[in-house]
Every structure is written in structure tokens, then in C-alpha cells.
Amino acid sequence: MRILVVGGGTGGTIVANNLARRLAPEIRARKARITLLSASDQHMYQPGLLYVAFGQMMPDELYRDEASLLETGIKFHVDPVEKFELDQNRVRTKSGEVYDYDILVIATGSRTMSREVPGLQEGAETFYTEKGAVKMFKSLRNFQGGKVAIVVGVPHKCPIAPVEVTFALHDYFKMRGIRDKVEIKYHYPINRIHSIENVAIWAKPEFERMGIKYETLFNVDEVDVENKVVKSMEGSEYKFDMLVSIPEHHGMEVIEKNKLGQNGWIPTDRYQLTMDGHDNVYVVGDTTNLPVSKTGSAAHFEAEVIAENIASIVKIGTPVTEYDGKVYCFIEAGRDKATYAMFDYLNPPNLRAANKPMHWFKMSYNKMYWTTVRGLL
Amino acid sequence: MSETKIIDACNTYCPGPLMELITYMKQADVGDTLELLSTDSGTANDVPEWVNKIGHEMGSSEKVGDIWHIKVRKAK
Ligand SMILES: Cc1cc2nc3c(=O)[nH]c(=O)nc-3n(C[C@H](O)[C@H](O)[C@H](O)COP(=O)(O)OP(=O)(O)OC[C@H]3O[C@@H](n4cnc5c(N)ncnc54)[C@H](O)[C@@H]3O)c2cc1C
Numbered sequence: 001m002r003i004l005v006v007g008g009g010t011g012g013t014i015v016a017n018n019l020a021r022r023l024a025p026e027i028r029a030r031k032a033r034i035t036l037l038s039a040s041d042q043h044m045y046q047p048g049l050l051y052v053a054f055g056q057m058m059p060d061e062l063y064r065d066e067a068s069l070l071e072t073g074i075k076f077h078v079d080p081v082e083k084f085e086l087d088q089n090r091v092r093t094k095s096g097e098v099y100d101y102d103i104l105v106i107a108t109g110s111r112t113m114s115r116e117v118p119g120l121q122e123g124a125e126t127f128y129t130e131k132g133a134v135k136m137f138k139s140l141r142n143f144q145g146g147k148v149a150i151v152v153g154v155p156h157k158c159p160i161a162p163v164e165v166t167f168a169l170h171d172y173f174k175m176r177g178i179r180d181k182v183e184i185k186y187h188y189p190i191n192r193i194h195s196i197e198n199v200a201i202w203a204k205p206e207f208e209r210m211g212i213k214y215e216t217l218f219n220v221d222e223v224d225v226e227n228k229v230v231k232s233m234e235g236s237e238y239k240f241d242m243l244v245s246i247p248e249h250h251g252m253e254v255i256e257k258n259k260l261g262q263n264g265w266i267p268t269d270r271y272q273l274t275m276d277g278h279d280n281v282y283v284v285g286d287t288t289n290l291p292v293s294k295t296g297s298a299a300h301f302e303a304e305v306i307a308e309n310i311a312s313i314v315k316i317g318t319p320v321t322e323y324d325g326k327v328y329c330f331i332e333a334g335r336d337k338a339t340y341a342m343f344d345y346l347n348p349p350n351l352r353a354a355n356k357p358m359h360w361f362k363m364s365y366n367k368m369y370w371t372t373v374r375g376l377l
Numbered sequence: 378m379s380e381t382k383i384i385d386a387c388n389t390y391c392p393g394p395l396m397e398l399i400t401y402m403k404q405a406d407v408g409d410t411l412e413l414l415s416t417d418s419g420t421a422n423d424v425p426e427w428v429n430k431i432g433h434e435m436g437s438s439e440k441v442g443d444i445w446h447i448k449v450r451k452a453k
Contacts, residue, residue, distance in 0.1 A: 154392075155400045190395040190427065195393040195395075196393070197390075219399065233431055234430045234431050248403075291386050291393075292391070327391065343390045
């Protein structure tokens with residue numbers, strides 16, 4: 001059985017490692033082969049970007065060599081896929097190689113699309129890329145006071161990030177002793193301050209206590225860079241001194257170009273995690289079109305289901321389990337407090353008050369991530 | 378030609394039905410109708426509020442069993 005994993009980020013790496021351990025006897029007996037193709041030899045811990053934007057982590061702390069994270073049985077090549085030929089069960093890569101497979105796992109992630117909104121790329125800070133996060137920190141350091149606006153594109157990965165960055169801004173300006181010179185205004189696309197109702201119920205009094213203003217039903221339409229005004233599709237506008245954007249995301253261009261899914265989101269069965277119409281193609285992480293948060297956490301839980309099912313297909317010819325929509329998100333509520341949201345398709349999260357131990361748990365997780373992707377945790 | 382696309386946002390807490398509708402509305406062409414399926418009781422109020430504010434057109438909105446079926450036409 002030839003298993004091909006495309007994408008060496010959170011989802012792809014966990015699938016490959018988990019499978020390599022489950023299929024160790026079959027790999028030794030040459031009855032199974034796992035190949036991982038990625039676009040980079042580096043693996044980035046993306047949640048660390050939020051800390052880079054506030055000077056709490058350095059960019060080099062976010063990277064590991066992908067090869068160092070992989071089980072020995074996995075054949076790893078840095079050679080991005082350019083063509084998916086699903087009817088022939090093969091892909092073609094940038095180097096011209098052809099990889100045939102029996103089972104394919106697509107884990108190519110998502111990308112920011114700031115350019116979809118006129119003026120956003122030039123007019124806003126964003127911590128969703130390494131370059132952006134470093135630039136945002138430098139701007140924050142130089143900021144002496146004024147109006148800071150947070151705007152949120154749809155859809156976006158890490159749905160908790162909008163509230164986290166807002167709390168972090170409040171604490172950062174407080175730490176610098178200039179909070180009274182800063183107006184922070186949070187703008188959110190739907191009619192409450194977070195998509196998860198219990199997060200909205202928890203965050204609203206926190207915002208009010210911290211003097212953070214907010215406006216809902218605000219979908220960014222345009223940024224007037226010269227006059228520093230952000231306008232919404234709903235017809236309102238806000239004049240800012242600094243604009244922080246959580247940009248809209250799409251799946252990768254290669255997914256769109258190969259017509260696997262509009263805007264790069266692949267139609268995926270929400271329980272089996274197979275691509276619609278292709279039972280031997282699994283989809284994991286951000287690139288699914290599932291109504292599930294685009295998070296490393298969702299990618300992790302999905303990856304475990306996929307690995308268990310592929311291993312059981314190899315061993316007994318049938319999948320054995322289903323994804324239940326599970327997601328676990330830490331929520332940093334400033335520089336020294338955090339809480340978390342755990343939910344699945346059927347059960348909403350119950351939020352506890354933010355506390356210090358949870359923050360230190362998240363700080364430890366920032367290091368433990370590397371054991372998680374190895375599949376050891 | 379315009380078409381009706383079904384968006385299954387049943388049993389989802391995040392991103393949730395209205396966020397899903399906004400995502401697919403951006404991908405749709407003017408004149409397309411989207412039918413949002415939702416098990417969240419708030420959706421029946423949340424969707425018209427956004428649709429009216431932004432200037433799209435509400436179609437039918439009905440509950441069949443436990444599921445809300447809400448039609449919205451992209452007007453601009
Ligand atoms: C600022 C920020 C904060 C975040 N905070 C959190 C958080 O607190 N908690 C949380 O759970 N998640 C968080 N996330 C989200 C999380 O990082 C992503 O959801 C997760 O990495 C998705 O995993 P993935 O495997 O789908 O994609 P990725 O991890 O992005 O991996 C995609 C991989 O595909 C490869 N690839 C791309 N194109 C090709 C190709 N053509 N051929 C082969 N390979 C290809 C890439 O090189 C990459 O290795 C955050 C993200 C950001 C940016």
C-alpha cells in the first residue's frame with residue numbers, strides 16, 4: 001500500500017508520524033510505504049507568531065527542520081506538488097517527479113489573502129506571517145498613542161486570534177504606561193464579538209472592564225491608506241492610527257488551480273474526512289471546507305482519525321473511526337492569564353475565568369508542540 | 378445562470394452559521410441564491426440582521442424538523 005501525504009505542516013506531519021508507528025511492521029515487511037512531500041524543509045509553529053508580534057518570542061524559535069520531526073520509516077522530499085491527477089491516483093511535482101499512490105492525504109494548509117481588500121496590505125499590520133509579526137512589533141514599540149483598530153477577514157485561521165491580539169494590545173500598552181493614550185476598537189464580522197457564543201459571553205464583560213470598544217457586523221471592505229480610514233461592507237467607517245488585521249484566508253493556489261475546491265477549500269466529508277467523490281483521498285487541517293475552526297488543534301484531532309483509519313484499512317481493509325469535530329483552543333487573555341475552549345460538533349465549549357496556570361500551560365505547550373507533531377503526545 | 382447552493386452549517390459552533398454564510402457569499406456570483414442549513418436557533422434572527430444591513434435579499438426562512446433552512450440571494 002502506497003500512502004502519499006502532501007504537506008509537511010501540523011496535519012501532514014502528525015498523519016505521517018502516527019501512521020509510521022501504526023504501520024511499522026508493514027513498512028519493515030515492505031507491505032506499506034509512506035511518502036511525505038512538502039513545499040519547505042522547515043516546519044513553522046505558527047501560533048508563536050502572536051508572541052513575536054509582542055516581542056515575547058524570536059522568529060527563530062518557531063522553526064525546526066521537518067526531517068528532524070519525522071519517524072525513520074517515512075520517505076520525505078521537499079518537492080511541492082503542482083498537479084493532482086486524482087483519476088490516475090498520482091501527483092506531479094515541481095521537480096518533474098511523478099508519485100503514484102493508493103491512498104492520498106492532502107494537508108497543504110491555507111494562505112493569507114490581504115490583497116483581496118483594497119489598501120489592507122499596505123495599510124494594516126498583521127501577525128499572520130513572520131515578516132508581518134516582526135514589523136508589527138516594531139510599529140507597536142514606536143507607537144506613542146492614538147486609535148488602534150482590529151479588523152477580521154472571513155474566513156480566517158485561528159478564530160481565537162482576534163480576541164487574543166486585542167487582550168494582548170491592552171496589556172502591552174498598559175505595560176508601557178500609555179494605555180490611557182490609546183483607544184482600542186475591535187471590529188467583528190458577525191453580530192456578536194465572537195463566533196462561539198460562550199466566548200462572546202465571556203469576552204464582552206472583559207472588553208468592557210478593559211475599556212476596549214467594539215463594533216459588530218463589520219466586514220472589511222476597503223482601507224483608505226492615505227487618510228487612515230477603514231470602511232466596512234455594512235457602510236460604517238473608522239479613522240485609525242494603527243490598523244491590525246486578521247486577514248481573510250484561502251486554501252493554497254495549487255488546490256484552486258487543480259480545481260479541487262473553490263478558493264482552495266476541498267469539499268470534505270465531515271466524519272470520514274475523505275474528499276467528496278474520492279474515497280482514497282483524505283483531507284486534513286486548514287484546507288478542508290469543513291465548518292470547523294481552522295486550527296492546529298483541529299488538524300491534530302483530524303490527523304489522528306485519518307491515521308487510525310488508514311492503518312486499519314491496511315490491516316483489516318476498513319476504516320474504524322470517525323471525526324467528531326473536536327477542537328481544543330487555548331485563549332490567551334493578556335500577558336499572564338489564559339483560559340480555553342473545548343468543543344465538538346455537538347457540544348459547545350464552557351468557558352472558565354482566565355487564570356495564570358492556564359497561561360503557563362500554554363507557554364509550555366509552545367515548547368511541547370514539537371513532541372505533539374512527532375506524535376508522542 | 379444563477380443556482381441555489383446548500384451550505385450545511387448544522388452542528389457547528391465555530392466558525393458558526395453566519396460566518397459560514399459570509400464565507401460562501403463572498404465566493405458566490407451576484408444573483409446566486411444560497412440556502413443555509415442551521416441547527417442554531419439564533420440563526421433565524423442573526424442572518425436577516427446581517428443580510429438587511431449589507432443589502433442582500435432574504436428569501437424564505439423555515440424550520441423543518443430541527444433544521445433551519447434560510448435562503449439568501451446575493452444582490453451586490
Ligand atoms: C498567528 C497564528 C496563530 C495561531 N494560533 C493557533 C492556536 O493558538 N491554536 C491552534 O490550534 N492553531 C493556531 N493557529 C493555526 C494553525 O497554525 C494552523 O491551523 C495549522 O498549522 C494548520 O495545519 P495544516 O497542516 O492544515 O497546515 P500547515 O501547518 O500550514 O501546513 C501546510 C504545509 O503544506 C505545505 N505545502 C503547501 N503547498 C504545498 C504543495 N503544493 N506541495 C506540498 N506541500 C505543500 C507547506 O509547506 C506546509 O508544510 C495559528 C495560526 C497563526 C498564523
